Amino acid sequence: MAEYTLKVRRFQPEATDEDKRGAYWDNFDVELDPTLSVLDGLLQARDGEDGSLAVRCSCRAAICGSCGVKINGQSTLACKTQIGEAAEEAERKADGESTTSETGKPEIVIEPMGNMPVIKDLVVDMESTHWEKYRRVTPWLMPSGPPPEREYIVSAEAMVDVTQSVACIQCGSCVSACLSMEADPDFIGPAALAKAYRFVGDPRDGQTTERLYDLANDQHGIYDCTHCFSCIDACPKGVAPMNQIMRLRRLAGHDHDIQDVNNGRNHELAFVKNIEKKGTLDESLLLQESFAPGIKGKLLPTIRSMKGLIESIPTAIRGIRTGKMRSVPKLIPGVHHKLPGDAQDHVKRIYDKTEESRIELNLYVIGEGGEEEGAPGAEGVRAEDITAAAQAEEVTPS
Amino acid sequence: MKLAYWPGCVSRGFTPELHGSMELTAKALDIELVTLDRANCCGAGVIAEHNQELADTLNARTFALAQDTGLAMMNICSTCQGAQSECQERLDADSAYRAHINETLSGEGLAYTKDKDGFTNKNFLWLLVEDVGLETLKSKVKRPLEGLRVGPFYGCYVIRPKQRLGYDDHPDRDLYLERVIETLGGEVVEYDGARRCCGFPVITMNRETSLKQAGTHVGDAIDAGADCLVTPCPLCHLNLDMQQPEAAKVVGRDLGLAVLHLPQLVGLALGYSPKELGMPKHIASTVAVDDRVAAMA
Numbered sequence: 001m002a003e004y005t006l007k008v009r010r011f012q013p014e015a016t017d018e019d020k021r022g023a024y025w026d027n028f029d030v031e032l033d034p035t036l037s038v039l040d041g042l043l044q045a046r047d048g049e050d051g052s053l054a055v056r057c058s059c060r061a062a063i064c065g066s067c068g069v070k071i072n073g074q075s076t077l078a079c080k081t082q083i084g085e086a087a088e089e090a091e092r093k094a095d096g097e098s099t100t101s102e103t104g105k106p107e108i109v110i111e112p113m114g115n116m117p118v119i120k121d122l123v124v125d126m127e128s129t130h131w132e133k134y135r136r137v138t139p140w141l142m143p144s145g146p147p148p149e150r151e152y153i154v155s156a157e158a159m160v161d162v163t164q165s166v167a168c169i170q171c172g173s174c175v176s177a178c179l180s181m182e183a184d185p186d187f188i189g190p191a192a193l194a195k196a197y198r199f200v201g202d203p204r205d206g207q208t209t210e211r212l213y214d215l216a217n218d219q220h221g222i223y224d225c226t227h228c229f230s231c232i233d234a235c236p237k238g239v240a241p242m243n244q245i246m247r248l249r250r251l252a253g254h255d256h257d258i259q260d261v262n263n264g265r266n267h268e269l270a271f272v273k274n275i276e277k278k279g280t281l282d283e284s285l286l287l288q289e290s291f292a293p294g295i296k297g298k299l300l301p302t303i304r305s306m307k308g309l310i311e312s313i314p315t316a317i318r319g320i321r322t323g324k325m326r327s328v329p330k331l332i333p334g335v336h337h338k339l340p341g342d343a344q345d346h347v348k349r350i351y352d353k354t355e356e357s358r359i360e361l362n363l364y365v366i367g368e369g370g371e372e373e374g375a376p377g378a379e380g381v382r383a384e385d386i387t388a389a390a391q392a393e394e395v396t397p398s
Numbered sequence: 399m400k401l402a403y404w405p406g407c408v409s410r411g412f413t414p415e416l417h418g419s420m421e422l423t424a425k426a427l428d429i430e431l432v433t434l435d436r437a438n439c440c441g442a443g444v445i446a447e448h449n450q451e452l453a454d455t456l457n458a459r460t461f462a463l464a465q466d467t468g469l470a471m472m473n474i475c476s477t478c479q480g481a482q483s484e485c486q487e488r489l490d491a492d493s494a495y496r497a498h499i500n501e502t503l504s505g506e507g508l509a510y511t512k513d514k515d516g517f518t519n520k521n522f523l524w525l526l527v528e529d530v531g532l533e534t535l536k537s538k539v540k541r542p543l544e545g546l547r548v549g550p551f552y553g554c555y556v557i558r559p560k561q562r563l564g565y566d567d568h569p570d571r572d573l574y575l576e577r578v579i580e581t582l583g584g585e586v587v588e589y590d591g592a593r594r595c596c597g598f599p600v601i602t603m604n605r606e607t608s609l610k611q612a613g614t615h616v617g618d619a620i621d622a623g624a625d626c627l628v629t630p631c632p633l634c635h636l637n638l639d640m641q642q643p644e645a646a647k648v649v650g651r652d653l654g655l656a657v658l659h660l661p662q663l664v665g666l667a668l669g670y671s672p673k674e675l676g677m678p679k680h681i682a683s684t685v686a687v688d689d690r691v692a693a694m695a
Contacts, residue, residue, distance in 0.1 A: 092569065095573045183597065183614070184607040184610070226600050226608070228558065228594075229559045232558065232559040246443075250450075253447070262600075262604055263602055268447055269448075272452075275445065279438045280407040280439050281411060282411075283412050308605075315643075318643065318681050319640065324412060330412070339435075343436040346459070346505065350452065350502055354502065358450075359450070359495070360450045361451075
């Protein structure tokens with residue numbers, strides 16, 4: 001047994017006491033085995049000290065997804081975090097500063113999830129944010145053609161691809177951690193987009209193009225993710241939502257060539273071509289080609305591209321003034337140097353070869369360090385199998 | 399110490415002061431840099447968005463070029479670190495995949511080898527703490543940055559995802575900036591943005607979301623009393639410094655906070671002048687920092 005102080009961020013909407021209006025901090029001392037969970041600690045505080053402490057929970061085994069909270073600033077499940085480890089992590093993060101509470105016990109900070117309105121204490125309103133965004137991606141299967149007489153038969157290989165997004169338990173930890181949503185509350189967000197991939201990648205679904213078109217043409221859709229990886233670290237089930245968003249971009253951009261409202265496809269193509277030609281990034285050329293690609297983009301610029309280029313001008317002028325951009329290769333797109341000797345030819349050769357094979361390795365399927373003895377997926381699943389699975393589109397009705 | 403050095407694209411592009419300050423700082427730290435001048439862009443996550451195998455092969459090529467020198471590799475860009483670590487994770491996970499990639503590289507006589515202890519590719523921040531060591535760093539400080547209030551700004555790509563970025567072996571990598579600031583004699587400023595996203599990856603796709611992030615973090619650091627920010631990522635620098643006047647418009651407040659590259663902050667403490675370290679090239683004026691440094695000398 002060990003003692004801890006839980007420092008809980010509280011909000012009691014019905015409170016009448018002056019010091020309990022608005023959000024406030026409350027400390028609870030608990031005593032339990034370090035291997036028990038933070039949720040066990042919270043329930044001990046609620047049952048023993050203050051029955052008004054609100055926390056959502058059900059299964060206590062990381063299956064139901066009810067008890068999402070922030071522990072020491074990290075969005076996660078309270079039931080999946082051992083209280084002893086949480087205290088150690090608080091101490092590590094303090095890096096030498098004291099984490100001992102007023103009552104002399106190791107302190108753990110617990111807050112409600114972020115990006116969602118707080119209803120009471122640790123209970124947030126998932127309906128107005130998480131679930132609304134979730135419904136936004138049409139989270140059900142929409143097969144085309146008449147249904148088969150019996151069940152749909154899908155090869156195991158074809159389903160391997162969506163396994164990771166199927167693992168989501170809708171706990172909202174990734175939504176809570178999302179740094180794009182902090183800046184843009186309209187962003188569809190990691191949980192809903194991971195769910196979108198679950199259906200886009202399902203060979204039984206008949207609306208793949210429509211789904212991708214819809215997600216790419218929402219200004220707050222797949223191109224609104226800033227690659228911050230917060231959702232990957234927050235997810236208690238290894239769904240890696242950001243990876244699914246990147247797969248949606250690969251499909252929408254490369255496979256379906258969808259021109260999106262955020263200029264994401266143009267940016268991706270401009271970047272990829274830039275490196276094929278120059279080996280390292282020609283930033284001026286990237287900017288120009290992102291907004292006004294090729295001859296057509298320059299002869300017939302869109303309002304959006306004009307706006308994008310015009311908005312870049314003040315920044316460029318400031319860069320010239322300080323000397324940051326005061327050189328010919330930085331001022332004139334395309335003058336950027338190539339790699340030395342025959343290096344650029346070898347880069348080009350890599351392009352030629354990989355643009356044909358386009359292998360996509362999924363570590364969730366083969367396992368981290370998959371080739372090591374005893375590791376999950378050590379045998380059987382190889383790169384070529386995965387490509388085959390990713391490319392398998394056929395559905396065989398029985 | 400001798401290292402295979404990958405400066406990245408932006409440090410020689412829109413943040414030329416980073417590459418220059420790294421060369422000076424390396425000299426003062428007795429680090430010899432062997433520049434990988436044949437190496438290519440890491441793809442910054444964008445090429446992986448287009449074609450994962452292309453990104454993996456391009457970075458395997460860079461790793462192979464580094465391995466040919468027989469030296470450990472160092473980068474000075476959080477984004478390079480993150481994008482390259484992502485590719486390395488896949489290359490190291492599957493021997494059949496690795497063999498396939500190496501077949502592509504064989505045309506140039508290159509091959510990426512999975513080391514027993516893992517191929518070493520470290521951001522300057524990690525190298526400074528883990529290999530140079532804070533004690534050694536402290537012994538080389540000529541001008542302790544006393545009274546300089548510095549806000550750390552990591553950049554997502556060196557702190558997440560933890561599993562991929564070696565946090566199992568080095569759990570405190572998300573505390574290194576604070577430790578370096580203190581070792582150099584500076585004062586760490588705590589503010590909300592230190593481990594958040596600068597917004598740069600969506601600057602051409604959703605300008606408002608992007609600049610709102612940059613502007614908010616700079617504003618929070620100002621409110622917490624910072625004299626400057628320091629970052630190991632030149633792409634963060636582009637949004638926090640180069641775009642700062644634009645970010646100020648989006649968040650609707652005055653900003654004006656110097657943003658230093660990590661080698662610049664180290665370089666100041668090692669005795670170089672702000673001018674030598676290229677600080678006049680910044681968009682957000684570094685005059686307040688220059689004045690403080692002048693007062694220390």
